[in-house]
Amino acid sequence: MIVKPPNNEPLPSDPRHRAGAEAERQMAFYLHRDFASDSALLVINDLRLVDPDQPEYDGRPGVCQIDHLVLHRWGAFIIESKSVTDEVSVRGDGAGGDEWTRRYGRRQYGFPSPIQQARRQGEFLRAFLQRHREHLLGKMPPGLRTLTKLMAGTDQRGFTNMPIQIIVAISDRGKIRRVNGWNEPEIPFRTFVSKADLVPAKIREELGKHKAASSLLGETRGEYGVWSMKAEELPIVAGFLASRHTSPGDEQPCPSAADRTPPAEGSVNSGQTSSASILTGPACKSCGGTRLTAKWGKYGYYWKCLSCSANTSMPTVCPACGAEGNRGKSVRIRKDGPKYFRACQQCGVEELIWTDC
Numbered sequence: 001m002i003v004k005p006p007n008n009e010p011l012p013s014d015p016r017h018r019a020g021a022e023a024e025r026q027m028a029f030y031l032h033r034d035f036a037s038d039s040a041l042l043v044i045n046d047l048r049l050v051d052p053d054q055p056e057y058d059g060r061p062g063v064c065q066i067d068h069l070v071l072h073r074w075g076a077f078i079i080e081s082k083s084v085t086d087e088v089s090v091r092g093d094g095a096g097g098d099e100w101t102r103r104y105g106r107r108q109y110g111f112p113s114p115i116q117q118a119r120r121q122g123e124f125l126r127a128f129l130q131r132h133r134e135h136l137l138g139k140m141p142p143g144l145r146t147l148t149k150l151m152a153g154t155d156q157r158g159f160t161n162m163p164i165q166i167i168v169a170i171s172d173r174g175k176i177r178r179v180n181g182w183n184e185p186e187i188p189f190r191t192f193v194s195k196a197d198l199v200p201a202k203i204r205e206e207l208g209k210h211k212a213a214s215s216l217l218g219e220t221r222g223e224y225g226v227w228s229m230k231a232e233e234l235p236i237v238a239g240f241l242a243s244r245h246t247s248p249g250d251e252q253p254c255p256s257a258a259d260r261t262p263p264a265e266g267s268v269n270s271g272q273t274s275s276a277s278i279l280t281g282p283a284c285k286s287c288g289g290t291r292l293t294a295k296w297g298k299y300g301y302y303w304k305c306l307s308c309s310a311n312t313s314m315p316t317v318c319p320a321c322g323a324e325g326n327r328g329k330s331v332r333i334r335k336d337g338p339k340y341f342r343a344c345q346q347c348g349v350e351e352l353i354w355t356d357c
Contacts, residue, residue, distance in 0.1 A: 075163030084174030
C-alpha cells in the first residue's frame with residue numbers, strides 16, 4: 001500500500017539532479033506496481049525528517065532524507081536509489097567496508113558508499129521512532145512485563161531492535177560489477193545491491209523469512225522474526241512518519257526536546273534526575289501531528305491536537321523505574337504555570353515534559 005506517493009515536482013534542469021530524480025521515480029514505479037494493493041507492505045516515498053534532537057555538526061536540526069521506506073510488521077527496508085546509466089563497481093576495503101566507483105565513458109569516479117549512507121539514515125529513523133514509542137507501540141505481553149521491567153526498566157515496547165534492512169537500487173539500465181567477488185553483508189540481516197526492477201521480489205523474499213521465523217513452528221534464522229509490531233500498529237507507525245515529512249524550507253522554529261524537556265533546576269525533589277530516557281515532543285495518537293495544546297479533563301491532563309481535535313493522554317509511566325500511574329497515583333502530572341511535570345512517588349524522579357508556548 002502506498003502511504004506517501006513520490007513528489008510530483010518538475011524534474012530538475014541540472015543533468016545530475018535530473019538523473020537522480022528519474023532513478024527515484026523509476027523505483028517508485030516498481031514499488032507501486034507490486035505493493036499498491038498489499039496492506040502488509042506500506043510504502044513511503046521521498047520521506048524527509050527533521051529532528052532538532054539529532055543535530056548536525058553545526059547545531060542545525062538534523063535532517064534525514066530517505067528515497068523509499070517500506071514498512072512491514074517485522075521491520076523496514078530503506079531503499080537508496082542510484083542513477084547508473086553505465087557501470088557501477090563495488091569492492092571491499094579489507095576491513096568490512098565497501099568502496100564504490102562509477103564509470104562515465106572511459107573514466108572511473110569514486111563516490112560515497114550508498115550502503116553506509118542508508119545505514120546512517122536507518123539509525124536516524126530508529127532514534128526518531130524510539131523517542132515516540134509510547135504513542136506508536138503498546139506494552140509487552142502481560143506474562144513478560146515484570147521481567148522486562150527488571151531488565152529494561154520499563155515494559156514499554158520500542159524500536160531499538162527493529163530490523164532495518166538496506167537495499168541499494170541501481171537504475172534498471174545500469175550494470176553492477178562486484179570486484180573480486182564482493183558480496184553484500186548478510187549479518188544480522190541481508191543487504192542488497194540490486195537492479196531496481198528486482199527489488200520488489202527481494203523484499204518479498206526477506207518478508208517471507210521474517211514471517212516464517214516469527215511463527216511458533218518456524219525455523220530459527222538468526223535474528224529474523226525476533227522483533228515485531230502488531231498488525232494494527234503498522235499503519236499507525238506509517239501514518240506517523242508520513243505526517244512528520246517536512247519539505248525543504250518548511251521547517252518550523254519549534255523548540256527541540258532538549259529545549260523543552262530537561263528537568264528544570266530545582267525541580268527534582270529527591271535530588272535525582274532521570275537518565276533512563278531522552279524525551280521528545282509528543283505526537284497525537286490519532287494523526288501523529290505535533291501541533292498540540294495541553295488541557296485538563298475528567299481523567300487528568302492531556303494534549304488536544306490542533307490538527308484533528310483528538311485527545312492524547314499525557315503518559316504517566318516513569319522512564320527511570322517503570323512505575324505506572326493510575327489517575328494520579330504513584331506517577332502523576334502536575335502543572336506549575338506554563339510547565340507540566342511528571343513526578344514519580346516511587347523513585348522520586350520528577351521531570352519537565354511540556355511547556356505551553
